[in-house]
Amino acid sequence: MTLRRQIMSARPAVVRHPSRFAPAIFELLNPIPYGLFVGTLIFDVTYMTTRNVFWGKGAAWLVTAGLIIAIIPRLLNLGHVWIQRRRAVSCIGKMDFWLNLVAIIAAIANALVHSRDAYAMVPENVVLSVVTVALLSIAHIAMAMDRLDLAEAAHE
Template sequence: MSNPRSTAAIGGHPIHPLLVPFPIAFFIAAFLCDLAYWRTGGAFWSEAALWLIGSGLVMGLLAGMVGAVDAMGDSRVRALGKLQWHAAGNAIVLVIELYSFWLRYNYGAGEVFPQGLYLSTAAVALLGVTGWLGGELVYRHRVAVQSESEQTVERAVEGRPADERPRSVP
């Protein structure tokens, strides 16, 4: 039996794992900028955090939409309880960061400390949990991971030997 498939894919490669690192990196970097602002009071750090949060929101929405397409495309994925926790937790992260962005945009650097720092801390902590759950979906439940039989068929279609191993680049 094959593993649960990713329906949002390009050339057999799932899109969701391609997008996910961006909001994670942007939100963690915004948290670090908030810490730097707290320590230095430098306006650069509050401005950088605003841009990082905005970028994280855009990429997070894209990753969420693609993840929703994947969830709707395979009933085996939807049946996994961890998926609902993963999706709901990430939706909460986006709401927290949207509120943080709104505060910063409307009230300026003065909102970075302490409210912005509290919001960034909560978002990054929750990202740790939802990231773990996403890893569980891939590594334990094999969501969007090709089974060996699927890889064998793919190699046959491409005219490669069934037992061919990936080659390392010299």
């Protein structure tokens, strides 16, 4: 064996540790769209009952801001669930991804409904807001229950 091969074989293998930055950014940004979509639902219901244009315009801004801010956590979640294969992803993690994706599609449809004139957006805006918030609520509850199960398993 040559000296070069001996040196090459003596090098330690590079161990890649998972990034801590991406999960931190995900955990920071993931709840923000949920809050904005809940606000959209509240504004939509208020607009439906009062017919005050302020609430309709506010809901349109909230759903748009929620969609813009939802981009980064969803891309990080896409990388964690489907692209990165360092560790196994649970069934709950995949379900969370799909529920969030369908909720974002409903929110995009809701943003398009909010582009209508005045009261023409009612009742579709309320229905789409309820669908968006319900899907995100189910996803957040499932992930919280999954984390709770992991934490209980770590204590045993």
